Amino acid sequence: MTFSAWMCSAAAVLRKDLLVEFRTRAALNALLLFAVSSLVVVSFTIGADALARETKAAFLWIVLFFSAMVGLSRSFVREEETKTADALRLAAPPEAVFVGKLLANLATLALVEVVVLPLFFGLLMAECRNWPLFLLTAALGTLGVAAGATICAALVAKASSGGALYAVLCLPILLPVLISAVNATAAALTGAPWAQAAGDLRILLSYSGIVVTASLMLFEHLWTA
Amino acid sequence: MSSSKPFQLVIGVAMAVLIVLAFVVVPPSGDFESMFGDGNLARVMFFHVPCALVSFLSFVVAAVHGGRYLKRRDSESDLKSAVAIELGLFFCVIAAVTGAVFAKATWGAYWHWDPRQTSLAILLLMYAAYRALRGAVVDPETRAGVSAVYALLSIVAGTFLFFVVPRIPAMHSIHPDVIAKRGGMDPMFRTVFFYAMAVFTGLYAWIYGLSVQVRRLAAER
Numbered sequence: 001m002t003f004s005a006w007m008c009s010a011a012a013v014l015r016k017d018l019l020v021e022f023r024t025r026a027a028l029n030a031l032l033l034f035a036v037s038s039l040v041v042v043s044f045t046i047g048a049d050a051l052a053r054e055t056k057a058a059f060l061w062i063v064l065f066f067s068a069m070v071g072l073s074r075s076f077v078r079e080e081e082t083k084t085a086d087a088l089r090l091a092a093p094p095e096a097v098f099v100g101k102l103l104a105n106l107a108t109l110a111l112v113e114v115v116v117l118p119l120f121f122g123l124l125m126a127e128c129r130n131w132p133l134f135l136l137t138a139a140l141g142t143l144g145v146a147a148g149a150t151i152c153a154a155l156v157a158k159a160s161s162g163g164a165l166y167a168v169l170c171l172p173i174l175l176p177v178l179i180s181a182v183n184a185t186a187a188a189l190t191g192a193p194w195a196q197a198a199g200d201l202r203i204l205l206s207y208s209g210i211v212v213t214a215s216l217m218l219f220e221h222l223w224t225a
Numbered sequence: 226m227s228s229s230k231p232f233q234l235v236i237g238v239a240m241a242v243l244i245v246l247a248f249v250v251v252p253p254s255g256d257f258e259s260m261f262g263d264g265n266l267a268r269v270m271f272f273h274v275p276c277a278l279v280s281f282l283s284f285v286v287a288a289v290h291g292g293r294y295l296k297r298r299d300s301e302s303d304l305k306s307a308v309a310i311e312l313g314l315f316f317c318v319i320a321a322v323t324g325a326v327f328a329k330a331t332w333g334a335y336w337h338w339d340p341r342q343t344s345l346a347i348l349l350l351m352y353a354a355y356r357a358l359r360g361a362v363v364d365p366e367t368r369a370g371v372s373a374v375y376a377l378l379s380i381v382a383g384t385f386l387f388f389v390v391p392r393i394p395a396m397h398s399i400h401p402d403v404i405a406k407r408g409g410m411d412p413m414f415r416t417v418f419f420y421a422m423a424v425f426t427g428l429y430a431w432i433y434g435l436s437v438q439v440r441r442l443a444a445e446r
Contacts, residue, residue, distance in 0.1 A: 151378060158371045159361040169358060169375070172351035173382060176390070179343065207385060214381040221295045222374045 001093060009092040013100025017075065018107060027071035028108055035067040035116045043123035056126045057185035061178050063120075065145060066167075067112055068105075072149040073166040075101045076157035085157075094220040098150065102212070105153075106146040113138060129191025137188060140201065141181035144208040148173040151215040154222050173211070180204045236431050239424045246417045247271040254414060260401065261331045269327045271417060275425035277320035277345075281387055283313030283429065284352065288380035291373035303369035304444065306376055307359065308436045312429065314352050321345050332399065341400040344386040351379045 021027055042059065051059065079085040088097060117138070120126060128134050152169045159165055180200035187197040251271075253264025287309035294302035324342065325335040336342060355375055362368035391400060 155358065155371055155375060158367050159358065160363055165357060165361045168354050172347055172354050173378070175347045175350065176382070176386060203390060206389075207382070210381055210385055211378075214378050218374045218377055221370065 006093065006096055010096040010099040010103070013088070013092055013097050014103045014107075017100060017104035020078070021104070021108065027074040028111060031067045031071040031108065031112045032115060034070045035063050035112055036119060038063050038066070039116065039119050039123055049125070051124065053126070053189040054182075054186040056120075056124055057189055058182045059124075060116075060120055060126075060185060061141065061182050063116065064109070064113070064141075065174065065178055067116075068109060068145050068149050069167045069170060071108065072105050072146075073153040073156050075105055075150065076153045080157045089223065094223040095216050097223060098154070098216060098219040101153075102146060102150045102215075105150050106142065109142050109146055113142065126189060128189055130188040130194075133194060133197055134185065134188035136201065137181055137184040137197070137204070140204040140208065141177060141185075144177035144181070144204055144211070145174055147208050147211040147215065148177065151211065151219065154219060158222070176203060176207050180207075232427075232431055236424070236427050239427065243271065243417075243421055243424045247421065251414060251417050254411065256411075257401075263330070266327065266330055267414070269323055271421040273320055273323040273327060274418070275422050276316045276323065278422065279425045279429045280313045280316035280320055280348075281383070282426070283309045283316060283433075284348075284376075284380055284383055286433070287313060287376045291376035294369055294373040295377075298366070298369075300365070300369065300444070303372065304440050305437055306373060308433065308440055310352055310355050310376065312433055312436060314349065314356075316429070317345065317349055317352070321349065337399075339400055340391045344390055347386055348383055351383065355379065 079088060092100070121128070149170055152166060152173060155169060156166045180203040184197040184200040184204070186192075187200075247268050251268070254267035255264060257267040258264035287306045290302045290306035290309060293299075294306060321342075324345065328337055328339075328342070329335045332339075355372065358375055359368060359372050362371055
């Protein structure tokens with residue numbers, strides 16, 4: 001199979017997933033509602049001024065992480081529930097399926113962030129002192145969360161008790177991403193120099209690369225088992 | 226069972242000798258004296274470092290058997306992988322506890338969220354999640370496949386956490402890095418240190434062999 005054909009089938013999986021998601025909006029609605037309601041609850045109960053900048057950074061990533069936990073496992077669980085997994089196995093090579101699902105999850109998370117980030121700045125009155133660093137951290141962190149969440153979704157689709165197990169599996173795999181993302185976001189909010197976030201950005205980038213690479217190598221065994 | 230008796234005796238004697246060497250024979254370390262004000266603190270290294278490395282070794286063993294399972298699809302590899310993860314968790318807890326004692330004596334608090342301690346905590350969570358995953362899958366073959374994939378995924382992430390993160394200069398780890406410092410160890414100290422590594426590896430091999438036998442018998446029943 002040539003690389004371009006492989007890319008085509010990955011793109012087809014992505015298109016299919018986005019189309020299915022767009023029809024029901026089940027995952028997207030769940031993610032958005034969770035994120036927005038937790039933001040509103042915190043801002044309503046304790047007010048915007050009570051939180052330190054570091055706490056706001058941690059809160060932002062907690063919201064993003066758990067909203068990912070609410071919906072992203074659907075990407076594989078749905079295939080098992082509707083019995084479409086076998087058809088997908090015939091239609092596309094395993095790696096293409098994984099890349100397609102990863103991109104679909106990435107797109108879902110990005111959509112959620114388009115709503116959540118303005119709300120975060122609005123409701124919590126967070127003010128950012130280093131926008132390039134903040135946006136770079138958000139992009140890298142989203143990539144890392146999507147990478148870990150996708151392979152864990154494939155794992156959880158095989159297990160009988162889906163929901164609770166998904167967060168349990170994802171949390172340790174994603175903790176390095178979360179810790180680094182929170183540190184770098186806190187640096188961006190407090191206006192610290194780039195040098196302070198350098199280590200965290202390096203961890204974000206390399207860890208996401210490692211998780212994606214390992215997932216690509218392992219996914220075939222999981223998918224065809 | 227009787228075949229492991231002589232080995233058991235050797236390990237027992239070697240461990241007793243290690244304890245005498247570590248607490249009586251080796252003089253207090255000058256390095257630690259200048260760093261933390263008490264050379265006797267270095268003695269924890271004869272137990273903490275071997276436990277940490279043996280736990281990592283065990284996770285590697287689990288990953289190797291996981292990979293073997295994915296190739297051969299035999300229940301024996303799955304069993305060995307599961308045993309190795311459990312033992313790795315056990316040694317990881319010992320490493321965390323001895324590390325926390327050392328941290329209390331040097332940095333003043335049991336838990337500091339130093340990059341090393343953070344990595345260790347994440348490793349513990351990761352492999353605890355492995356056990357949750359095993360419990361959640363009913364079908365034995367699916368369970369073996371899923372566990373093998375997770376064992377391999379976490380060894381990749383774990384290697385990164387264990388060896389790479391604490392050495393990124395911007396992470397500012399305050400954990401002593403005695404092994405990496407060339408020629409930094411007193412010869413006597415170094416000899417006992419490597420002896421401790423060997424003893425703990427032997428101890429691990431002994432427990433691992435026994436646990437695999439126990440698991441195999443339990444599976445047959």
